[in-house]
Structure formats: C-alpha cells, structure tokens
Amino acid sequence: MRPRYGFRTFLLELVMIATALAFLFPVYALVTLSLKDKHQIASAPLSPPTSPTLDNFSAAWSSASLGSALLNSTMITVASLVALIALGSFCAYFLARCASRLGYWLYVLFLLGIVLPFQLGMIPLFKLVDSLGLLGSYQGMILFYTGIQLPFTVFLYTGFIRALPRDYASAAQIDGANHLQAFTKVVFPLLRPITGTVLILNAVFIWNDFFTPLLYLGGSAKETVPVRVFSFVGQYVSDYGLVFAGLVLAALPILAVFLVLQRYVIKGFASGLKG
16 A cells, blocks of 8 residues: 655655755856856856856866866775775774774774864974975875874774674685685675775865865975965955866766765765664
8 A cells, every 4th residue: 555645755855855955056056157257256146157268177187287286185085994994994894803802992092083183283284394404395294184084084994894784704724715805805894885985974074175285285396286276366356157066077076986985885884884
C-alpha cells in the first residue's frame, strides 16, 4: 500500500526545495557575475546576464597568472594528500590495533589536535618555518598542511580500521607476513572508502585555504590560486568580474575531484564513525 501524500509530506518537500535553493544561490551568483562586464555588475548584479561574455575568464587567466597558480595549488595539494594518506593510515592502524595505554593516550592526543584551533600556534609555526628556511617554498606548505590535518585524518582512519575484522591481517601474519606487509598488502586495500573520504575532505580544505598561503607564500612565485585571485581586490578599486571568474576557474578542479569521489564521501565517513 502506497503512503498517502498529505500536508506533512508537502511541507517537507517545500523545506527541501528551499534548502536546495539556499545552497544553489551562491553558485548562481558566482557564475552570473563571472559572465558580466563592469556595467552589468553595477546596474543589475544578480539578474541573468543579458549579453554573457567570457572576457573575464581570459583576463583573469592572463593578468593573475592563474596557470602557474593552479600548478602551485596542485603540487601542494597532491603532495600533502600523499603524506596524509601514508602517515595517517599507518598511524591509525597502530592506534586501532594497539591495546596498551600508550595507544589510548596517543589517540587522545590526536583528538586534541582536532579540538584545538591551529590559529593558536600560528605565530610559533611561522617562526619555526622561517627558521628552517622554508618560507615561500612548497616544502613549508606541505609540512604545515600535513601536521595540521593529520589528527583529523587519523581520526577517520582509526574508526574505520576498528570496524574491520582482525582476521585479514592475522591470516597474512600466519602466512609469514610482518605487520608492515600485512598492512600494506591486506589492510590498506580495504581502506578504499575511507581513503576517498580523507582525500576529498583534505583536498577541499587545502585547495581553498587562503590565510596560510597568504602568510607563508605571499609575494613569492609559488602563490596559490586563492592568493592570486585576491590580487583583483584593491583598497579603492575592485574588479569583481575578474574576481568571480577567477573563483570559477579555481573551483573547477576541486569540483571535478569531488564528482569522481563523491560516492566514497558519505560511505567512508559513516563507516568511520562506527568505530
């Protein structure tokens, strides 16, 4: 028997539609403003463009050197993700399988890294990176993002690994494999759902981060996309057409990654919470 379509169902549908519109409105505004010239933005910023133009995209690409900025963002993001997945999964495997008090307190320490805001250590971290001579370099940013996002990565991996049966690794060890071989050849391939979640959540944070690259890379040749787009915003004059065109170009790569890995995000995150 099919459920009746009543007033409550109609009200829930209205709420869902309103929520969807609220989330889609910023996307509509972003794309609309990127297709308008200065006069259309000043006269009717939120109306559909009467004569769409792609001049903002070409101007943003050339004037802000977004090509090199995209390369910088890609290098930093990919290298940071590789380090996070390698270190986070291995640390989580130890914490999930270690029954001693050491493993418990190490896990609590990682949880504190999630709770405490990284802004508290921004000045000491900046001085540390400066003293190491890593300001304005890829290595400094990769080291920073790996340290900042490692607690969150370990938290997700640990919950997922605790939900896995121990029999897989035990069988490999009975066949002569050590702990490292059991992890890399047996356990890690089973972490594909949570690895997709870890990858997309960390990639979105690293790719869209503005403050840290501005602080560590500002004025260098290795500025990321958000920092380069910020160059269109001046104290007295701002070209918002270039700003929104630059934001659209910056969002496309991470949007493509999300569309490829979207089926892993909720699945992996929900599985990780089971632990």
